[in-house]
Amino acid sequence: MSTESTPDRGATPALGRQDIAHLARLARLAVTDEELDRFAGQLGAVLDAVAQVQRADAGDVAPTTHAVPLTNVLRPDVATPSLPRDVVLAGAPAAEDDRFRVPRILGEEE
Amino acid sequence: MSDLTALTAVELQAALSAGETSAVEVTRAHLDRIAAEDGALGAYLFVDDDAALARAAEIDASGAAGTGLAGIPVALKDVFVTEGVPTTSGSRILEGWRPPYSATVATRLQEAGTVLLGKTNMDEFAMGSSTENSAYRPTRNPWDHDRIPGGSSGGSSAAVAGRLAPLALGTDTGGSIRQPAAVTGLVGHKPTYGSVSRYGLIAFSSSLDQAGPMARTVMDAALLHEAIGGHDPRDSTSIDAPVPTVVEAARRGATGDLAGLRVGVVRELGGEGAREGYEQGVLDRFAEAVALLEAAGAEVREVTCPSFGLALPAYYLIAPSEASSNLARFEGMRFGIRVGDDGSRDVDEVMALTREQGFGPEVKRRIILGTYALSAGYYDAYYGQAQKVRTLITRDFTAAFDGGVDVLVSPTSPTVAWSIGARVDDPLAMYAADLCTLPASLAGVPAISVPCGLSDGLPVGLQVMAPALADDRCYRVAAAVEAAQGAPLTDRLAERAA
Numbered sequence: 386m387s388t389e390s391t392p393d394r395g396a397t398p399a400l401g402r403q404d405i406a407h408l409a410r411l412a413r414l415a416v417t418d419e420e421l422d423r424f425a426g427q428l429g430a431v432l433d434a435v436a437q438v439q440r441a442d443a444g445d446v447a448p449t450t451h452a453v454p455l456t457n458v459l460r461p462d463v464a465t466p467s468l469p470r471d472v473v474l475a476g477a478p479a480a481e482d483d484r485f486r487v488p489r490i491l492g493e494e495e
Numbered sequence: 496m497s498d499l500t501a502l503t504a505v506e507l508q509a510a511l512s513a514g515e516t517s518a519v520e521v522t523r524a525h526l527d528r529i530a531a532e533d534g535a536l537g538a539y540l541f542v543d544d545d546a547a548l549a550r551a552a553e554i555d556a557s558g559a560a561g562t563g564l565a566g567i568p569v570a571l572k573d574v575f576v577t578e579g580v581p582t583t584s585g586s587r588i589l590e591g592w593r594p595p596y597s598a599t600v601a602t603r604l605q606e607a608g609t610v611l612l613g614k615t616n617m618d619e620f621a622m623g624s625s626t627e628n629s630a631y632r633p634t635r636n637p638w639d640h641d642r643i644p645g646g647s648s649g650g651s652s653a654a655v656a657g658r659l660a661p662l663a664l665g666t667d668t669g670g671s672i673r674q675p676a677a678v679t680g681l682v683g684h685k686p687t688y689g690s691v692s693r694y695g696l697i698a699f700s701s702s703l704d705q706a707g708p709m710a711r712t713v714m715d716a717a718l719l720h721e722a723i724g725g726h727d728p729r730d731s732t733s734i735d736a737p738v739p740t741v742v743e744a745a746r747r748g749a750t751g752d753l754a755g756l757r758v759g760v761v762r763e764l765g766g767e768g769a770r771e772g773y774e775q776g777v778l779d780r781f782a783e784a785v786a787l788l789e790a791a792g793a794e795v796r797e798v799t800c801p802s803f804g805l806a807l808p809a810y811y812l813i814a815p816s817e818a819s820s821n822l823a824r825f826e827g828m829r830f831g832i833r834v835g836d837d838g839s840r841d842v843d844e845v846m847a848l849t850r851e852q853g854f855g856p857e858v859k860r861r862i863i864l865g866t867y868a869l870s871a872g873y874y875d876a877y878y879g880q881a882q883k884v885r886t887l888i889t890r891d892f893t894a895a896f897d898g899g900v901d902v903l904v905s906p907t908s909p910t911v912a913w914s915i916g917a918r919v920d921d922p923l924a925m926y927a928a929d930l931c932t933l934p935a936s937l938a939g940v941p942a943i944s945v946p947c948g949l950s951d952g953l954p955v956g957l958q959v960m961a962p963a964l965a966d967d968r969c970y971r972v973a974a975a976v977e978a979a980q981g982a983p984l985t986d987r988l989a990e991r992a993a
Binding site for chain 2: 400404405408409410411412413414415416417420423424427428430431432434435436437438439440441443446447448449450451452453455458460468469472473475476477478479485487488489490491492
């Protein structure tokens, strides 16, 4: 994870505690020390296994993103009713003045 | 009537339309059995007796009971959102949430007159092969309570095999309908990708997720399939094509005549040189099933699909990558739980704490792995390469189907149900359960699991894969296998309990 270059085929960089912590931060996921230890070992083994895709001779092969060849599926540009606001807000952890109430989004100095 | 929970959906249909029973009686019989058995089994996360009985009374009053699926109880995997009915996807992060709308398949079943018994347990966000990743409770296999019911649709498989519902819906991303069906002695079908709506199905891996039926017989599964299938304008990946005529195919297959059908046995899935991880009992039952297809008139040959061996690594890059993106929506702001919002923390900290406490270990592992596979510098080597392998796997299917076989067959699962706890701390061992089911998932083609006998007293499944939109072939072959065995495998479970 410390390098930005594409890894060599067949070479699997190990996932250490620091890497896991960094990835978890990117994914907005707090992780405990115990989880860092456990995940580092488990994900290292998983990464070794999934890195086998690099063995495939697939240089010129087009990637498949989706099994169904559909593109630009659009509905008619007609306004349709949305879910009622109060029904949606009823499922929110916090609501105020007909809106979702969220924690502070800017730091003190911003 | 004798025990109404012992009847198939087809038998219930006949009894209802003949006036021998009512939707209320049928529903009550299943609710009574849930009350008696589910404490031990753990198949359901939510059951609302009063709502189910009121709904059944409504169907009885309308006079529709016995028409199609009207009056027949169903269970839904908790991954389908249901308006006003708690929906968790097996996760703490959605504890207590009552969705403001319903999944298209839930609406279609409602319109068909079915009675919703409840929501079934599952691996959290459908990630797992044992239902042990549920945040709420493990589910037990009705054949042996010390064993897993498969996953991730393990609540649905346990409910139907244990006669706590005649029919259930599951979802299958990498095998999550077929594998639980196989290890509990059920029929489970993953339809062609795009042929059953994903609207209102809580997304795990959007390019792979597909809803489908689970039942004790092929015909029951076919009836449920036709009730939920078909184009949905609310799902942009929905195929605008007629629903395959699977009920007709099941009827045709039940004659036991497969003359002219060309069957390919996939060498890479349990054949010569590819038997590591497969139990002998599974391979024996599979060989017998293949012999049975031949006896029914099918022409059987071995087919090689060289890229299938890379399905597992490709899947475990693609699915976690898509999951890491899909699960970003669970941040504690708009629905579900919120943790740590005491005025001292900013939004990022609250999101991180909510996700820390709301997600279980397997979900976290997959989010981290997916985030890694999609990172700058690693994208081409992992996610990009996995998508290319996906193309190679699709080409193997195309070559086989263009090269003269109508269907491909393999075991559904390399092993029978394992002991609860045996693989919990070993993600790779858990992932190996999906070895045979992953190729069809990646290619988007339909695949069914049908019971083909017991090994050490536990069910074994035969998988039948077909070209896209040829789901009817899966049902035809499955019905022939079922017919050759004389009775649904779950009848033996009932005999054992008696």
